[in-house]
Amino acid sequence: MAVRVEVPLSAVNTEVGxxxxxxxxxxxxxxxxLYLDVRNGQVEDFRKPYADALREIADAIEQAGQTDGGEVPDAAAHG
Known part of the structure; x- marks a missing residue:
């Protein structure tokens, strides 16, 4: 015997990592x-958190191996 359960999208609220x-x-x-919020069955806009994460990665790569704290020539500035 099979059971079918239907859930409205409005009931789907979660977070996906x-x-x-x-x-x-x-x-x-x-x-x-990167944690994505799902509200009413739709993934909320994740562009800002994703861009922030990529900036943090770029900063860490830029700083890797530097002992003088200097900047990498021609590195893109952000702020």
């Missing part, structure tokens, strides 16, 4: 997790 991975050559790291 997706890993953000960065690969460089043979190295791959998980740089963090």
């Amino acid at each position: 997706l890993p953000i991975t960065v690969s460089l050559g043979d190295e791959t790291i998980t740089a963090g997790t």
